[in-house]
Amino acid sequence: MSTLSTPSTEVLLSARDLRISFGAVEVVRGLSFDVHQGEVLAVVGESGAGKSLTARALLGMPPRGATVTGSVRLGADELVDAPRSVRSGLWGRRIALVPQDALSALSPVHQVADQLAAAVRSVDRVSRKEARARAVAALEEVGIAPDKARAYPHEFSGGMRQRAVIAMAMLHQPDLVIADEPTTAQDPETQKQVLDLLARRTGAAGAALVLVTHDLAAVREHADRMLVMYAGRLVEAGPVDEVFGCPRAPYTAGLLASVPTEEGMPEAPFEERGTVTFAAPPRGCEQPHRTRTVSTAIPAERSAERSAKPRRLPAVAGVPPAPTDLPAGCAFQPRCPLADATRCSTEQPEPETHDGRTVACHRWRELPDNPAELFLESV
Numbered sequence: 001m002s003t004l005s006t007p008s009t010e011v012l013l014s015a016r017d018l019r020i021s022f023g024a025v026e027v028v029r030g031l032s033f034d035v036h037q038g039e040v041l042a043v044v045g046e047s048g049a050g051k052s053l054t055a056r057a058l059l060g061m062p063p064r065g066a067t068v069t070g071s072v073r074l075g076a077d078e079l080v081d082a083p084r085s086v087r088s089g090l091w092g093r094r095i096a097l098v099p100q101d102a103l104s105a106l107s108p109v110h111q112v113a114d115q116l117a118a119a120v121r122s123v124d125r126v127s128r129k130e131a132r133a134r135a136v137a138a139l140e141e142v143g144i145a146p147d148k149a150r151a152y153p154h155e156f157s158g159g160m161r162q163r164a165v166i167a168m169a170m171l172h173q174p175d176l177v178i179a180d181e182p183t184t185a186q187d188p189e190t191q192k193q194v195l196d197l198l199a200r201r202t203g204a205a206g207a208a209l210v211l212v213t214h215d216l217a218a219v220r221e222h223a224d225r226m227l228v229m230y231a232g233r234l235v236e237a238g239p240v241d242e243v244f245g246c247p248r249a250p251y252t253a254g255l256l257a258s259v260p261t262e263e264g265m266p267e268a269p270f271e272e273r274g275t276v277t278f279a280a281p282p283r284g285c286e287q288p289h290r291t292r293t294v295s296t297a298i299p300a301e302r303s304a305e306r307s308a309k310p311r312r313l314p315a316v317a318g319v320p321p322a323p324t325d326l327p328a329g330c331a332f333q334p335r336c337p338l339a340d341a342t343r344c345s346t347e348q349p350e351p352e353t354h355d356g357r358t359v360a361c362h363r364w365r366e367l368p369d370n371p372a373e374l375f376l377e378s379v
């Protein structure tokens, strides 16, 4: 993980009450968060949570038919409702995109280096020769040798194409790179290499990276902070170590608990694993209004009894609601093992921030020490 684990740097981009709708259907429903200079912010959540649309709004590139309201400010520039000329003036220079599908992002009929050279000249008035030299150097920085610069995209492997679009994104030293599922189509080894490269290149350039991903292992490895979304809203946000060590929202706990570890079982403090010992409360667990057990020796007989039972991977039962069919109150309430019949089903929880952690849940203070177990029971 990069060293910047808390947002000690200045705010680079601020989203406030960001809302995105298609006709009468609101799919991103009042999202507020900051991206700090140089940090890696991961945006996670199940399919349909609104991650990609949020990423596109941060770029100032909402899809056709979307209505965007609220505010996205990059320094002094407001992106929501700004004329296209203002937004496009930022693209490549201050904000850059690493797309999901490099093949469709690159023209099939031009050499890769020529496409990078054209991107150089779209911003900087340099000669063709100079642009070409910069393109070849940028490709070399992502491990593509100069003798490959004349290749066409179809002559590259998927991983090489993804490296080429990373090189293109970094050409003008942007302040912010948005990567939306940048490794989806790759095999696991290539995914790892591409994400390592992306984190290294943005880190070396001092650029912030917003990484939209389903890969929670990659979040843990590369991100400084994470934003958990559900049904178009923020559920939880905070430093990655703290959120993994001590999730506050039941949804986050369920999401993280269902990630298999190398041994095939969740990493959440889980009794089957024997002794759960923290020398000190995990960071983020020193919560106001709530105490937690920080060292739990599992009695031998209980541990044996549990390990004799079939092991089940915790999972959040059910599926997220469609934006056209949101339940009353908290959108997660029908799937939440902690939901109560009053507030949770009537009142939408608003985000509260304590000690750099933000959570939107009526019952976050009631989350048990081993929240993964809540979801084991509900499988």
Ligand SMILES: Nc1ncnc2c1ncn2[C@@H]1O[C@H](COP(=O)(O)OP(=O)(O)OP(=O)(O)O)[C@@H](O)[C@H]1O
Binding pocket: 022, 027, 045, 046, 047, 048, 049, 050, 051, 052, 053, 054, 063, 064, 065, 323
């Ligand atoms: N162009 C569109 N027109 C209408 N609805 C859309 C459009 N794009 C997205 N949506 C809807 O908005 C919601 C959020 O979509 P979005 O793609 O942002 O989700 P996501 O969290 O990125 O999902 P995934 O992880 O599957 O990419 C979904 O319900 C989706 O169906």
